[in-house]
Amino acid sequence: MNSKSIITWAPGTTGTVAPVYSDWNDIESVVNALQGNAKLCIDMTGLPGFAQVPATASLDGKGRLEIVGVGPNGEAELQIADGGQIKNVQTWRTIVVRAAPSAKPPVKYDIDGMVIDMFDATFIYSAVAAAALISVETPSYIAMFMVESALHNNHNPGKPVINLVGNVVALVSITSNSFQQSPTQFDGTIGGGTGSSLNLQLDGSLPSSISLPGFAGAVTQTQIESAQGIAFTANAADWISPPPSNVQTAMQRMVNLLKSLNGGNPIP
Amino acid sequence: MIFMGSPSSGAYLILLMTDSGLMNSHNPGAPVLVMGPNSVLLMSIATVMFPIPFDNTIAGPASASLELQLDSTQPPFPMGGFLGPVTTTFVSVANALGYTPGAPGNWVGPAPTFVQQALDRIAARVVTLGGGPIP
Numbered sequence: 001m002n003s004k005s006i007i008t009w010a011p012g013t014t015g016t017v018a019p020v021y022s023d024w025n026d027i028e029s030v031v032n033a034l035q036g037n038a039k040l041c042i043d044m045t046g047l048p049g050f051a052q053v054p055a056t057a058s059l060d061g062k063g064r065l066e067i068v069g070v071g072p073n074g075e076a077e078l079q080i081a082d083g084g085q086i087k088n089v090q091t092w093r094t095i096v097v098r099a100a101p102s103a104k105p106p107v108k109y110d111i112d113g114m115v116i117d118m119f120d121a122t123f124i125y126s127a128v129a130a131a132a133l134i135s136v137e138t139p140s141y142i143a144m145f146m147v148e149s150a151l152h153n154n155h156n157p158g159k160p161v162i163n164l165v166g167n168v169v170a171l172v173s174i175t176s177n178s179f180q181q182s183p184t185q186f187d188g189t190i191g192g193g194t195g196s197s198l199n200l201q202l203d204g205s206l207p208s209s210i211s212l213p214g215f216a217g218a219v220t221q222t223q224i225e226s227a228q229g230i231a232f233t234a235n236a237a238d239w240i241s242p243p244p245s246n247v248q249t250a251m252q253r254m255v256n257l258l259k260s261l262n263g264g265n266p267i268p
Numbered sequence: 269m270i271f272m273g274s275p276s277s278g279a280y281l282i283l284l285m286t287d288s289g290l291m292n293s294h295n296p297g298a299p300v301l302v303m304g305p306n307s308v309l310l311m312s313i314a315t316v317m318f319p320i321p322f323d324n325t326i327a328g329p330a331s332a333s334l335e336l337q338l339d340s341t342q343p344p345f346p347m348g349g350f351l352g353p354v355t356t357t358f359v360s361v362a363n364a365l366g367y368t369p370g371a372p373g374n375w376v377g378p379a380p381t382f383v384q385q386a387l388d389r390i391a392a393r394v395v396t397l398g399g400g401p402i403p
Contacts (some may be wrong), residue, residue, distance in 0.1 A: 145317065173317040201317045203341065204365065222326065224317060229340035230365060231358035232384065238391040240401045247362050250387050253402050254394050261397055 004066065005038045007031070012047035021141075022046075028059050036062030037087070038196040040075035042069050042095065050079035050098060053106075057084030063111045066091035077201035079126065080106035088114065092121035092149075100156070102126035105135035105163070112139045125156035132163035132191065136170060143171040148178055153191035160191025160214045167195040187211040227251060270301045278306030278331075283311045290325035299349050303328030312337040314359070326350050362387060 007019040009027045016022045020032070020043075020066050031038050044051055057080065061067075069076030077096040080086065083103045088111050099106040107123070108117070123133050133151075136142055150160035164170055174186065190198060191214035200210065200221045208223055227248035232238065234243035234250065244250035258267055272281050290300040301325070303309055307325045311334060313322065322342070326334065327349030334350060340360035347354065363384035380386040394402055 031296060142320070171318055175315060175317070199318070203315070224315075225340035225360070226343055227340075228343040229338055229358055229361055230360045230383070232362045232387060235388055235391065238388075238395045238401055240403050247365075247383060247387065250391070254387075254390060257394055257398050257402050261394075 005030075005066070006041065007038055008041040008043050008070070009051070010043040011051050013043075013045065022053055024057060028057070031061065031065060033061055036060060036064040037066060038064070039066040041071075042067065042078065042257050043071040044069075044076050045072045050077040050096075053080040053084045053086070055080055055081035055083035056247070057081075057086065059085070060087045061089040063088050063090055063114050065089050067095055069094040069096075075120070081127075082106075089116070090114070091117045091119075094117075094120045096122045096124065097133070098124050098126045099133055100125060100129040101131040101133065102129055103131070103151055105133060107132050107134040109142055110134045110138075110140060112141055114140070114142045116142060116144045118144065118146045119229075121146070121149040122152065123150070123161050124152035124154075125159065125161070128156045129159070132160055134162040136162065136164050136168050138166035138168055140166075141169045142225055144173070145170065146174045149174075150177075151186060152187055154185075158188050158214070160212075161189040162191070164190070164192030164196035164198065164215075164217065166193065168192065169197050169199075171199045171201070173201040174206055175203040175224075177203075187212055191215050192217045255258065269299065272301065272303050272307055272309060278308070279304065280308045282310045283312070285311070286315050287317055288313075289316070289320035290322055292318050292325050293320075293356050297324055297348075299327035300325040301327070302330040303334070303350075303352075305331045307332045308335075309333070310335045310337070312359075313342045314339040316341040321345065324348050328352055 007030050010016060010020050010022055013022050021027055042051055075094045077098060079097040082101050085104055085106055085108055087108045125133060153159050153161055187210060189210050194216045196217035198215060198217060198219045201224050204225045212219060228246055230247040232244055232247045232250045236243050244253055270345050272279060273363055292298050292300055324346055326347050330351040331350040333399040334352065334354045336354060336356045363382050365383040367377040367380055367383045367386045369375060380389060391402060
């Protein structure tokens with residue numbers, strides 16, 4: 001069976017036995033030896049507050065590493081000290097990543113063609129900072145699938161959380177935005193230069209437009225849900241049979257009639 | 269090509285596709301998924317990001333049947349090569365879709381909060397204005 005190795009970082013605990021480690025340096029050694037082919041569980045059972053990733057951290061997930069919060073309550077928080085960096089993580093799950101970086105972005109992607117999955121992953125500035133939390137750098141074409149996940153710059157207003165550096169092409173989908181702080185929370189959270197391009201795909205849990213004043217490249221934004229795919233149960237008496245069965249058809253038929261009632265003029 | 273079902277005994281299969289696609293872009297018109305005789309397939313397609321058309325990617329004989337469950341990211345699509353019965357159900361419904369009126373003053377009393385309510389109220393008013401059911 002070809003499966004990933006499961007290792008656990010449990011900072012603050014003592015007497016750990018592999019594959020559980022309390023020292024971040026051991027985690028880096030093991031992940032490097034596995035070429036990133038690992039599921040790294042963050043267990044904060046022995047630790048109040050955030051798990052502190054040191055300023056010396058230099059972990060490369062090589063496009064394979066998963067980082068998952070596991071304990072004690074199913075979600076874990078990482079605080080990455082300025083200077084520390086975690087690269088090319090494939091999956092982030094039930095995790096909060098917090099930093100106030102200046103020396104370098106604490107999360108970085110530089111593998112061309114990477115597909116990144118996020119589920120219940122939150123990236124949040126802990127304070128005003130000069131560097132972005134997540135940097136995507138050339139040569140890079142990336143696809144990022146964010147489900148129940150969030151980018152927050154409320155502690156660093158206006159600063160992009162993700163920054164596309166150089167001629168990066170990023171496909172970013174954001175869906176199932178439940179239990180989030182604000183419908184406009186993604187405003188201003190993605191930045192990039194004129195050579196970068198961003199293809200945003202949003203479902204109905206996000207507002208139809210996200211403001212990205214810090215992004216100078218080309219943006220394509222698509223709502224992936226359509227009125228044609230939403231069922232509508234009509235009051236049959238209001239409609240000449242057959243009544244519409246989806247929102248698109250219901251609206252189109254009413255619009256046609258309204259235009260007619262409006263003297264054939266378009267609806268204002 | 270994916271073949272589903274046994275020609276002799278048929279098959280009952282469930283296929284749940286999330287963020288997934290069937291592509292015949294390099295083989296236009298050819299089905300990607302072919303169902304066998306007497307096979308029954310329940311197929312759900314959801315959360316289609318970066319959409320790839322499913323047009324004409326499913327085929328099967330008249331004895332095969334297909335029950336499609338689509339969310340609002342995937343509109344119905346043509347299946348010229350599928351000759352059996354197809355039942356299509358939308359799993360996203362208007363009475364679960366929130367609506368925030370852009371102009372609350374357009375509504376008497378509490379404004380609708382769901383698309384279903386908004387459409388029903390508009391339809392009722394249109395019926396009154398039009399003097400009969402909506403064509």
